[in-house]
Amino acid sequence: xxxxxxxxxxxxxxxxxxxxxxxxxxxxxxxxxxxxxxxxxxxxxxxxxxxxxxxxxxxxxxxxxxxxxxxxxxxxxxxxxxxxxxxxxxxxxxxxxxxxxxxxxxxxxxxxxxxxxxxxxxxxxxxxxxxxxxxxxxxxxxxxxxxxxxxxxxxxxxxxxxxxxxxxxxxxxxxxxxxxxxxxxxxxxxxxx
Numbered sequence: 001x002x003x004x005x006x007x008x009x010x011x012x013x014x015x016x017x018x019x020x021x022x023x024x025x026x027x028x029x030x031x032x033x034x035x036x037x038x039x040x041x042x043x044x045x046x047x048x049x050x051x052x053x054x055x056x057x058x059x060x061x062x063x064x065x066x067x068x069x070x071x072x073x074x075x076x077x078x079x080x081x082x083x084x085x086x087x088x089x090x091x092x093x094x095x096x097x098x099x100x101x102x103x104x105x106x107x108x109x110x111x112x113x114x115x116x117x118x119x120x121x122x123x124x125x126x127x128x129x130x131x132x133x134x135x136x137x138x139x140x141x142x143x144x145x146x147x148x149x150x151x152x153x154x155x156x157x158x159x160x161x162x163x164x165x166x167x168x169x170x171x172x173x174x175x176x177x178x179x180x181x182x183x184x185x186x187x188x189x190x191x192x193x
Contacts, residue, residue, distance in 0.1 A: 007092070093132060093134065
């Protein structure tokens with residue numbers, strides 16, 4: 001059983017914000033593979049199905065971003081998911097240009113509070129993750145940036161990035177994250193001024 005988690009904030013007012021790109025990625029996977037994500041479980045909304053012959057759970061924590069681990073850790077425990085091999089987390093990344101993705105086998109939270117809480121609750125930072133670029137904060141107000149919405153050009157880039165996320169998830173389910181990193185990781189990083 002594999003657990004694929006997209007991070008975001010519940011409530012309609014957060015729909016379409018940069019911080020909710022993980023939820024949008026789960027919605028894209030849900031549509032792509034015909035898995036309805038509509039069942040409440042372990043402080044999240046989940047859907048169970050099959051992707052490329054593998055049993056998966058798609059999940060959107062409903063705990064708000066900073067407490068994402070309160071959903072992820074109980075799901076891992078209940079379904080006996082090994083976070084280091086069978087969990088993948090999809091989140092936003094302000095250090096990547098909008099629409100680029102970065103796949104990692106493990107790593108630090110990188111300042112992302114949702115990842116930080118998952119690391120604290122699961123006791124490991126060695127879980128795979130896909131980070132979706134939402135662009136750098138240029139106005140000095142990080143909260144306003146991640147809770148803000150895209151302009152039309154960036155919206156298009158983000159929508160196009162979900163196909164890359166889908167491909168990376170398929171590589172993950174094949175046990176080949178190296179191929180995903182080689183194919184999707186970009187060689188750019190935004191430098192903060």
